[in-house]
Amino acid sequence: MKEQIENIRREIEETLSARTDMTGKELYALKMEYLGKTGKISALSKGMRDVAPEDRPAVGKLVGEVRQWAEKRFAALEEEIGRRELSAKIASEKIDVTMPAKFRETGSVHPVTLVRRELIDIFSGMGFDVFEGPEIEKDYYNFQALNIPADHPARDMQDTFFITEDFLLRSQTSSGQIRVMENKKPPIKVLSPGRVYRSDSDATHSPMFHQMEGLVVDKGITLNDLKGMLDEFARRMFTGETKVRLRPSYFPFTEPSVEVDLSCSACGGKGCRICKGTGWIEVLGAGVVNRRVLENCGIDPDVYTGFAFGMGLERIAMIKYGIGDIRLLFEGDVRFLKQFKD
16 A cells, blocks of 8 residues: 555655646646545545455555645646646736727718618708608609509600519619608608619719608699798708709609709809809609599599609719719728718
């Protein structure tokens, strides 16, 4: 038994001396190999029953001594390895506070979002509510209820993304106005902003763009009311000197219909590159709501009249900020976008 005890002591000492790079986990495993419940030193205690009764006190003392020695030896090494691992961890997590910080650019609000917010603020101040309809729309709301039946030539004015025969990606937010008129009695003042989709793409057109359409229905509404509202819109959106001009046009859902021009804010109406020398810039379409559209929504056109208007938000942003190519609004170029920081 004495020989076994000395062999164990020698094994521990030789192993610890040879393994100077031992980790905490490796040291714990070695410790359990000797001091665990099934370890070699624990096995010595269990083997005391094979020792002669008269030798047990002396042998038991030797077993206790080697256990105490091993516990102290492992404890000292655990403390040393703990200090070493802590120092390594601190060194790996050290931050040099004298180094320059990483530069992170702040974001900016997209110009289309800026225009949308400003328009909603302007028209909300005139008493308009905001309604956002679905982007996947029924043919009925996008065309038929707006006086554009299946065989109407106005459908050829825009290439529409059809999903099925009855559903499509809306080509105009006017569909939201129909939904409002179906569910609300006049007086009605509502804005319908949102994304719309048309199969068209070049420097001034995008297959996905943003519109904001407005509708007013009440007793005694005339084209003069539309003109007065557009004057206020132009004054607040651009400058107090901006003038509004109405030109006759055609839309199947309004009669009479007009194209709306604003005097060029860049040159004050004198003529420049932006307005192509005319002094005017076309911004939106509008008109008096067609009787058939009111009838389709259950509103008596002999009692109520109304006007509607619609504008592209990208178009307004391009005019307001002097942007020459609509594709800049969709490319996500930080050099372009950071120009619109507040």
